[in-house]
Amino acid sequence: MNHDTIDTLLQKIDDSATSEGNPRTKAIVNRIVRDLFYTIEDLDITPDEFWTALNFLTETGQRGEFGLIAAGLGFEHFLDLRLDEAEQKAGLEGGTPRTIEGPLYVAGAPESPGHARIDDGNDPGQTLVMRGRVLGDDGKPLANALVEVWHANHLGNYSHFDKSQPAFHLRGSIRTDSQGGYSFRSVIPVGYSVPPGGKTEQLLDRLGRHGHRPAHIHFFVSSPGYRKLTTQINIEGDPYLWDDFAFATREGLVPELKKAEGAEGERYGVAGNFALIDFDFTLSRERDDMPTTEVIRARAVA
Ligand code: DHB
Numbered sequence: 377m378n379h380d381t382i383d384t385l386l387q388k389i390d391d392s393a394t395s396e397g398n399p400r401t402k403a404i405v406n407r408i409v410r411d412l413f414y415t416i417e418d419l420d421i422t423p424d425e426f427w428t429a430l431n432f433l434t435e436t437g438q439r440g441e442f443g444l445i446a447a448g449l450g451f452e453h454f455l456d457l458r459l460d461e462a463e464q465k466a467g468l469e470g471g472t473p474r475t476i477e478g479p480l481y482v483a484g485a486p487e488s489p490g491h492a493r494i495d496d497g498n499d500p501g502q503t504l505v506m507r508g509r510v511l512g513d514d515g516k517p518l519a520n521a522l523v524e525v526w527h528a529n530h531l532g533n534y535s536h537f538d539k540s541q542p543a544f545h546l547r548g549s550i551r552t553d554s555q556g557g558y559s560f561r562s563v564i565p566v567g568y569s570v571p572p573g574g575k576t577e578q579l580l581d582r583l584g585r586h587g588h589r590p591a592h593i594h595f596f597v598s599s600p601g602y603r604k605l606t607t608q609i610n611i612e613g614d615p616y617l618w619d620d621f622a623f624a625t626r627e628g629l630v631p632e633l634k635k636a637e638g639a640e641g642e643r644y645g646v647a648g649n650f651a652l653i654d655f656d657f658t659l660s661r662e663r664d665d666m667p668t669t670e671v672i673r674a675r676a677v678a
C-alpha cells in the first residue's frame with residue numbers, strides 16, 4: 377500500500393484528538409498504532425491473522441498471563457538493561473546486579489529479625505541456608521535493611537498462585553541485624569515452567585522456544601536512602617542456568633552452592649547435611665539524577 381495513504385490515515389486519527397486527554401498517553405498510543413499499521417503492511421497481515429492475534433491477547437488477559445509474556449518476550453529484561461544504562465551514564469557503578477522481578481511476588485509476608493525459616497518442613501527439597509550481609513556502596517553494613525525473599529517449591533510452583541501450599545510458604549521478609557546480617561532457612565527450589573496448556577506456552581511453542589527457568593530465588597532488598605534492589609540468585613548446576621526463557625540469569629548472581637553439615641547447622645536449627653549459600657547484597661545510595669528503582673506494578677497482596 378502507498379505509504380502516503382497510511383500516513384494520511386494516521387494523521388486523520390491524530391487530528392481527531394481534542395486538547396483533552398493525556399499528552400504522554402497520546403504520544404505512546406500514536407507511536408504504537410503507527411508501528412502496528414506498518415507491521416500489518418510490511419508483513420501483509422491478513423484479517424484472519426489480525427483477529428486471531430486480538431483473540432489471543434484477550435484470552436491472555438483473561439488468564440492473567442501478560443506478566444509471563446512480558447518476561448518471556450524479554451521486555452522485563454530489557455527494562456533492566458535500560459535502568460543499568462541510565463545508571464552507567466550517571467556514573468553509578470558497582471552494587472549487586474539487578475534482575476527481573478517476575479509476576480509472582482506477594483506483598484505482606486511476615487517479617488522476622490535477622491533470621492527466618494520460610495519452608496513449612498513438608499517440602500521434600502534439600503535443606504538450604506542462605507546468609508550474608510546487606511552493605512552500602514561504601515562497603516559498610518546496613519542494619520535494619522529489609523530482605524524480602526520468595527521462591528518456588530520442589531515442583532517449581534509458588535505459594536498463593538499454587539493453592540496447595542500454605543499462605544506465604546517459601547516467602548519471607550528479614551530485617552538485617554546490627555551487623556547488617558540476614559539469614560534464612562528453606563529448601564532448594566526447582567526451576568519454574570510456564571503453566572501447561574496456557575497462552576504463554578502456546579506462544580512459545582509457535583516461536584520454537586521452551587518456557588523453563590533455571591532454579592532461582594527472588595529478592596527485594598531495601599534500606600532508607602538507598603536504591604531498592606530487585607534481583608535473583610540462581611542455583612548452580614541447573615541445566616537451564618544460561619538458557620532461561622525470561623533471560624534473567626546474570627554474571628554475579630550465581631553463587632557457589634556449598635555442602636555443609638554438623639555444627640554449622642546448629643544455629644539455624646538444621647541437623648545433618650544441608651546446602652549453604654553465602655551472598656552479600658550491595659545497595660547504591662539513592663540519587664535524584666537517575667530513574668527510581670521503586671517500580672509501580674500491580675502485585676498480589678495476601
Ligand atoms: C515468570 C515466572 C517466574 O518465576 C519468574 O521468576 C519470572 C517470570 C513467568 O512466569 O513469566
Ligand code: FE
Nearest residue numbers: 478480568594
Ligand atoms: Fe520466579
